[in-house]
Amino acid sequence: MPEGDTVWQTARRLHIALAGRPLVRSDLRVPRFATADLTGRTVLDVTPRGKHLLTRIEGGLTLHSHLGMEGAWKVYGPGERWRGGPAHQIRAILGAAERTAVGYRLPVLELLRTREEEKAVGHLGPDLLGPDWDPATALSNLLADPARPVGEALLDQRNLAGVGNIFKSETCFLVRATPWLPVGQVPSPERLVTAAKRLLEANRNRPGGSRRLSVYGRAGRPCPRCGALIRKADQDDRPAYWCPVCQSGPTS
Structure with a gap:
């Protein structure tokens, strides 16, 4: 299972690729959120919380993901071949004009109201790499x-x-x-x-x-x-x- 440093690095890559940019492609491949459409909304930030990732999106929404044992987020440029795994392992696609983030084998993927993030991560102790470290x-x-x-x-x-x-x-x-x-x-x-x-x-x-x-x-x-x-x-x-x-x- 990825350690906190790996999740921190993943969040940084996603933030650099997506933050401040409107989404031109959105595809959440989990049954509960398959009809959710985030296109047109701007990604505000991507924040790590322990081993969890919180992608905050315009309109008071947060995409919460966890990498589990084998999950990964990969970032690709235009025309770049996606190499994170076969297509059936893709759980999420968030695309901006110049970069596309693809989530593979994510055991946890849910769309929350940002004000309700604590329901997903409120049980966690102080984050070793976070501003709440105590x-x-x-x-x-x-x-x-x-x-x-x-x-x-x-x-x-x-x-x-x-x-x-x-x-x-x-x-x-x-x-x-x-x-x-x-x-x-x-x-x-x-x-x-x-x-x-x-x-x-x-x-x-x-x-x-x-x-x-x-x-x-x-x-x-x-x-x-x-x-x-x-x-x-x-x-x-x-x-x-x-x-x-x-x-x-x-x-x-």
Whole structure:
């Protein structure tokens, strides 16, 4: 599932392509909104909220989308071949005069009144890359269930919005805790929100796939800190990576 930095980059590309421009093409390929016609309306902005995207449109409308595990928004110029996947995977097309945004495999796509956006994203905790970032609230949310494994707590978007499986492992590495350590036992737990914030900010402007990672995806390779071999195990059906020497706590 895309991390908050990827969603932030997607929102920026969509905003550059569409904001301030009237739509000349609109096609929402989900049954509930298939008859909605947004042509002629100007796109006001595209804003990320955790792992959600809010495309605000003239007339008090917001197109809410979520990338899920495999979704993507692609932007194409005039005459450019669409390469995001086969046509049957297209869920949305928003076209301005010079750029067309195409949403593929979007598990969530809904048209809302802008004043009702909170119905879609109001459950989210503070956004690590958003203007609402509040480290004290994020820490309080994480510690509300001190027995919960820290990896699970970080992934819960109600606690803080934007951490995915990659940065779950990386955050745990930075604070020297395994993903299974109860969050209430993490020494100086405020380091969790500081580390997560630093990781997402450091990577949000990097091209896709160029993140600098210490443990994620590196099973069997040496730890960059101590040289021990990185290990991998499942946590809630998702891979978790950790250093058996640098990180303290249970390993399952």
